Amino acid sequence: MAMNIDFTGKTVLITGAGRGLGKEMAIQFAGCGANVYLGNRKVDQGEETVAELEAMGVRAGFTKCDVAVEEDVEKLIADAVEFGGGKLDVIVNAAGVICLQDLMYIKPEEVERLFSINVGGTVNMLKHGLKVLEGQKSGNFITVSSIAGRDGMNMLQAYSASKAAVTSLTQSAAKMAAPYGVRVNSILPGIIRTAMWEEILDGMANEWNPDVKNTTTPEQREELWNASVKSSHGPRAAGRGHRLGYGLHGVRLCPRDHRRVPLHRRWHHLRSLGRRRQPAGLAG
Numbered sequence: 466m467a468m469n470i471d472f473t474g475k476t477v478l479i480t481g482a483g484r485g486l487g488k489e490m491a492i493q494f495a496g497c498g499a500n501v502y503l504g505n506r507k508v509d510q511g512e513e514t515v516a517e518l519e520a521m522g523v524r525a526g527f528t529k530c531d532v533a534v535e536e537d538v539e540k541l542i543a544d545a546v547e548f549g550g551g552k553l554d555v556i557v558n559a560a561g562v563i564c565l566q567d568l569m570y571i572k573p574e575e576v577e578r579l580f581s582i583n584v585g586g587t588v589n590m591l592k593h594g595l596k597v598l599e600g601q602k603s604g605n606f607i608t609v610s611s612i613a614g615r616d617g618m619n620m621l622q623a624y625s626a627s628k629a630a631v632t633s634l635t636q637s638a639a640k641m642a643a644p645y646g647v648r649v650n651s652i653l654p655g656i657i658r659t660a661m662w663e664e665i666l667d668g669m670a671n672e673w674n675p676d677v678k679n680t681t682t683p684e685q686r687e688e689l690w691n692a693s694v695k696s697s698h699g700p701r702a703a704g705r706g707h708r709l710g711y712g713l714h715g716v717r718l719c720p721r722d723h724r725r726v727p728l729h730r731r732w733h734h735l736r737s738l739g740r741r742r743q744p745a746g747l748a749g
Contacts, residue, residue, distance in 0.1 A: 473498035476549030480532055480541070480590065481560030483510025486609065486654060490557055495523045502545040504530035504538075504560070524548075532560045532586030535593075542593045553597055557607045558590040561628075568622040576623050583627035584634070591638050591649075599645040606642070608635045608651045615653055628653075 477494045481487035483505035491501050495518045503525065505511035511527040518525035526548045530541040545553060562582045564575045587608055598604035613621055614628025632651055639649035 470497050472554075475499045475554040476502065476545070476552065477555040477557065478502045478504070478542075478545040478549075478553055478594075479557040479559055480504040480530065480586075481558070481609075482514050483507050485559075487557070487559030488514050490559060491518060491525075492521075494555070495521045495525070498523065499555075500524040500549070502526045502528075502548045504528055504532070504541040504545075506531050506560075530560075531582075532558065532589055533581040535589050538586075538589040538593050542597060546597055552601055553594075553604055555605045555607065556590070556594040556598070557609070558587055558594075559609045560586055560590075561609060563621070563624050565621070566623070571623055579623050579627045580630075583624075584630045587631050587634050591634065595638065595642055595647065595649075598647045599642060602646050604647050606638070606647065606649045608632075608649075610635065610651045610653045612653050612655050 472494060475498075477491075477499045479487055479491050479494070479501060480503075482491045482501075482503040487505075488510075491503060491514055495501050500523050501518050503511050503514055505514070505527070506529065508527075508529050511529065515525045515527045526544070528541045528544045530537040532538055560582065562579060564571065564579050566572070566575055591606065591608075594606055598606060608631055610631040611625070611628040613625040614630075614632050617625045632653070635649055635651035642649050
């Protein structure tokens, strides 16, 4: 489902844009006319996405970035601002990782990796991204959490905890940025068939045994995928699966009065970016 919003002339920065949700977001924004700058750890994925976006007729750029490394994030933000002619309109931090390991067996280094990227990376992006947006007194920052961070998910306990932290960081950052006319939103994806979910399907098929790899048949994948969608929390949490326009929850904190407003309308938080004006009385 494509967004029907005009982003012509706007600059969007997206991390984790080499695959999955981040890449699809980049394509969606480009389809609306936005110029898109990408951050990604894997150079080949980032360059491939840039080529796809340029083929759509928009400007695109790329910087290699590990969001867990603050120096990488500083360079990414600086490069993106230069790409945007001194301004950024939207920042989306979609970079994240998952660990398919039960709480009773997860290793300390796996927990550290989860939190350094999912939580530390969000902190780094908020810290340096909001400096730019607050300085220009406009813009929108979007984090990517998960319904696992809201409800918890069996066999993904540490991942769920890391995403709960992302949601909390977003809520706090929204209150901090509101006086500058900057909106900070979070989306909580449900079941969307990305490469990350393919890993989860493998884990389910192998009974979460980390020593068993790549044994899942296509038939098993489809059966597990269909069962996952049916057993989810309904259309608002799981939707119809693999398309970006479905399976999203969101939380928006209104800059005017800091009230927490739940969103259960698909892409409402992104639709608002293209047509809402800055609330009165927030400049300065």
